[in-house]
Amino acid sequence: MLTKIASLFENPWGEDNTQKKKPANNANKDQAAQDLELLYKKYKGSFDKFNPNFNSFKGIILGFLAFIVLWLLTGFYTVGPDEQGLVLRFGKYNRTVSPGLHYHLPAPVEKKIKVKVTKINLIEVGYRSIGNNVQSRTEESLMLTGDENIVDINFEVQWRVKDAYNYLFNVRDAFSGNTVRSAAESSMRAVIGKTNIAVALAEGRSQIEEESKMLLQNVLDSYEAGVDIVRLQLLKVDPPLQVIDAFRDVQTAKLDKEKSINQAESYKNDIIPKARGDAQKNIEEALAYKNAKIADATGKSKRFLQVYKEYSRAKDITRKRLYIDTMTEVLDKANVTIIDGSVSKTGVMPYLPINELNKVRK
Numbered sequence: 024m025l026t027k028i029a030s031l032f033e034n035p036w037g038e039d040n041t042q043k044k045k046p047a048n049n050a051n052k053d054q055a056a057q058d059l060e061l062l063y064k065k066y067k068g069s070f071d072k073f074n075p076n077f078n079s080f081k082g083i084i085l086g087f088l089a090f091i092v093l094w095l096l097t098g099f100y101t102v103g104p105d106e107q108g109l110v111l112r113f114g115k116y117n118r119t120v121s122p123g124l125h126y127h128l129p130a131p132v133e134k135k136i137k138v139k140v141t142k143i144n145l146i147e148v149g150y151r152s153i154g155n156n157v158q159s160r161t162e163e164s165l166m167l168t169g170d171e172n173i174v175d176i177n178f179e180v181q182w183r184v185k186d187a188y189n190y191l192f193n194v195r196d197a198f199s200g201n202t203v204r205s206a207a208e209s210s211m212r213a214v215i216g217k218t219n220i221a222v223a224l225a226e227g228r229s230q231i232e233e234e235s236k237m238l239l240q241n242v243l244d245s246y247e248a249g250v251d252i253v254r255l256q257l258l259k260v261d262p263p264l265q266v267i268d269a270f271r272d273v274q275t276a277k278l279d280k281e282k283s284i285n286q287a288e289s290y291k292n293d294i295i296p297k298a299r300g301d302a303q304k305n306i307e308e309a310l311a312y313k314n315a316k317i318a319d320a321t322g323k324s325k326r327f328l329q330v331y332k333e334y335s336r337a338k339d340i341t342r343k344r345l346y347i348d349t350m351t352e353v354l355d356k357a358n359v360t361i362i363d364g365s366v367s368k369t370g371v372m373p374y375l376p377i378n379e380l381n382k383v384r385k
Contacts, residue, residue, distance in 0.1 A: 189249030
């Protein structure tokens, strides 16, 4: 098309039909040539005056057409494999494009925006990393726990864009990440606000991370922010620097208290079973003693009844036998010495050690 336009300006009078049509004879050809020569001479002056302006106009047209072509060529663009493309027409969303080569009407009619949807973005809450230095942001890091203590928390959030349209049009100042940071801080405060400080400082970290991540994702989804939370990680959970020494003293006292309680529990668990065992042993010994005494008394009573029965039959014999048995039992345990007074006049010591004699006899 441009070639035809250019040829038009090269020959503003149109195509030369005289070269395409063959004259009927040489006379007609010569006559036509003479007529054109006369016509050229007649209007030569006027044509010379008009021709410079016409050449200038032709240059403007060619330049404008070249500009239009270059302007149209600026509409070609590519979307990377890790990106989503959005096309705006006069500032209003028109369409979403996938990775590859695409075309849009050049600016200012249409405009493209490319968003990386696989890139993992990182935001820091409670601190900022500047080179090798870390600056604390206490307005973000100090949080109130469920038991009305204060903790100093630093954490980071890794996130990515999962829906470019929602991310660009539903999130204010999307590329700065401030919306995600504010939502992350609010979610962490909500979770810490129902957690005791002892849990937050010790075994509750993983639970806090999981609950905060879920809450943050739910908040962003409710806003249709088009953001996917990949990871939330606690980096520091400490008491505030101003009271950390006092807090450590309190924690030490609590540990000592727990230690004393554990020792007391251990002593209780040791002494109570022993006491119960001793009590059971005493009970069993008492029962055995009771049974033995009862059996002994029962046996003695039966023996007494038998003796009494025999005594009733022969009182003198039984009485004498009981006397002999009793004396035998008594004297067997006593230290017996017999002195005969009738022999004392002879000068002989009347001494008879019965017990020693019994021992020798035995």
